[in-house]
Amino acid sequence: MAPARGAPKIARMSPPHVVILGGGFGGLAAARALAKAPVRVTLVDRQNHHLFQPLLYQVATAALNPSDIAAPIRHVLRKQRNVTVLLAEAVAVDVRARSVTLADGDLPYDHLIVATGATHSYFGHDEWARRAPGLKTLEDAVEIRQRFLLAFEAAEREPDPERRRALLTFVVIGAGPTGVEMAGAMAEIARHTLATEFRNIDPRGARVVLVEGVDRVLPAYAPELSASALAELTRRGVEVRLGARVTGIEDECVRVGDEPIGACTVVWAAGVAGSPLARTLGVPLDRAGRVIVDATLSIPGHPEVFVIGDLAAMTQDGSPIPGVAQGAIQGGQHAAETIARRLRGETPRGFVYKDLGSMATIGRNAAVVDVNGTRLTGVLAWWAWLAVHILALIDFRNRVFVLLSWAWSYLSFGRGARLITRKVPPTLITRDDD
């Protein structure tokens, strides 16, 4: 029963407290699905914004602004009066005490939804992280954008041809959707956007190398879509190395098998690992550090603790539920529904993932789409990809602005967000005076 309006706080029958950790697709979906439940919700995120992660590579490649793909969580949920948003970092969960340990205090809960997602995994080579940043946060995206743009600036001033070559070589490791999208976008920028803006180098000569351990790009997609994506990448000038392993990342050099490739800019799009918070739950994790959940998305022995989205390891009909936005959204809604059912004294249902299809873009006018076996490639797939991503963007302003930004980029071959907001690194060498 909701407390009477205007009743003093102290007199309230406090409704059950649902704590949601993480304001990504899963956490936000859970919070929204609890709008009418007789609970008070606290959503905790260490960032103030929800991030539309599928478009993060567009920030990394200067097509979109950071704020085009992010909305303040507080703003998104402002009308939902039973939610409090906290900007704070959860460092551990004490499942016995039913309390979340924040970096600066504790937060008791009655029900907990853990949706803190995944981070990069360097497969035991954490020393690679500095030279090959991954792409999970806005900061990551801005860092990669800086490195990418600064490489051309440095090449413009570099007298040594070999180092110039390394500055104009970009290696993307991992050919899943993120890797394919990054490599495709990098090749397009070099060949179109920057083509005429330099005097001492020709950006069109830049080399983009995409390295993948298995024998095709987009390994999670149907083989015919992998083949289409490979053809589109090749047509755009991306060098794709299949069945190739990265064996070392040194300063300005990536080793692929035995071959050293001189490259100053490297992007990591290969491995993910569950967020470190998972280890504090005291339950079994899979090899990638994700939490093995039961059919209600709860952890063993604690039906009040749910794990959803990229942090949860679940299989359905023998195959794993993929780490995509839809999986997180459906998981968040299911956890919310389960809480509501329990409060009404009903039996929870098991989670059933409904596959709405998958899509990835390779660049201007090229994408691959798979919806329950209906497969599209090329221009049509690209327009489908565009429509779905614009409609899915959470905040109305973003939707309009992203559409316009894209329309503009599309018509002009330009990229609006080409800012370098750091000082020039001291390693840039002066060009000789011509």
Add this chain to the structure above:
Amino acid sequence: MAPARGAPKIARMSPPHVVILGGGFGGLAAARALAKAPVRVTLVDRQNHHLFQPLLYQVATAALNPSDIAAPIRHVLRKQRNVTVLLAEAVAVDVRARSVTLADGDLPYDHLIVATGATHSYFGHDEWARRAPGLKTLEDAVEIRQRFLLAFEAAEREPDPERRRALLTFVVIGAGPTGVEMAGAMAEIARHTLATEFRNIDPRGARVVLVEGVDRVLPAYAPELSASALAELTRRGVEVRLGARVTGIEDECVRVGDEPIGACTVVWAAGVAGSPLARTLGVPLDRAGRVIVDATLSIPGHPEVFVIGDLAAMTQDGSPIPGVAQGAIQGGQHAAETIARRLRGETPRGFVYKDLGSMATIGRNAAVVDVNGTRLTGVLAWWAWLAVHILALIDFRNRVFVLLSWAWSYLSFGRGARLITRKVPPTLITRDDD
């Protein structure tokens, strides 16, 4: 005479080399004015972007994205084939050797245009810089935006009423155009944009204090415009302290005269000083560290060295030429013309500054405008301000996008660029569990 197309570099009669330091309004205007001159131009900036500084406060107050008010210099000048753009930092000028010392090499010149602008001056209190950042670069603007937004986040979680009050108090020091614009925008955000988004605090109770040493706001404007601006600020809830001196800035406290004001967020908009590069020219500077130039904008004894824009100290008809975009643009054009005249063997003309008027905005529907004594205030002035600033924006994309961003902010009272892209600082205290 231009060298033949396709002639090998080595055989060219090298045209005179004009080096421009700084890609602000002055440097860019000079480069453009040299488009048809028989010179090669090198424009050096330590940032890759030209910044539309008059709108910087809009980034600091989350209305615009950094890239809305910045354009890559390389992109702006891409069609002007006689210009090379270098991303590099000039640390000194050797006027005898006719060479610029970069952080990583030397750059000889035949003609030099120094347009490196101004930085903040804390009037001998450099220890205030950390607690009261100024507003000159995109980084400054993003830093202020972070502090401003984080203050509300921290207040939402702060149990101690006194500290919560300090978190919700914002002090702006200096009531020139930047200070007035900042204070007006901060008051609007607290009263409108954030009004409904918090649960434990009411952002409408935030206090914005504007401190000015002389007896009116906008001291460089006509007294009637100062009075109008003061009335508008007061109506928006800004506390204006006139004839007040800041005597100390400590952690979470600003001393105005003898009175301590508890405030966690402080912005410095009071003093400017010429860029440190001026000191390496070996010529007399004024008290603010600006270079005293002659009627051709050159320095004593070196007619080939020009100083323009905010870094130049010049008077005309007894009053100083103001440090505004128009002064820099006209100075840059004049320096370019002087170089061209000298190359043609003609006598240089003296610089005459043409005052095109000045304007400042206080917030939604309120501005002051003065064009040769024609003075506007209120809504009409605000629309005039908007029109001039949109038209002046250098890059077409920016113009369209800024217009749309503004239209959206105006209609929705929202602010689109409310990103905090830093980790939560450890000083944020947890709220008690209600």
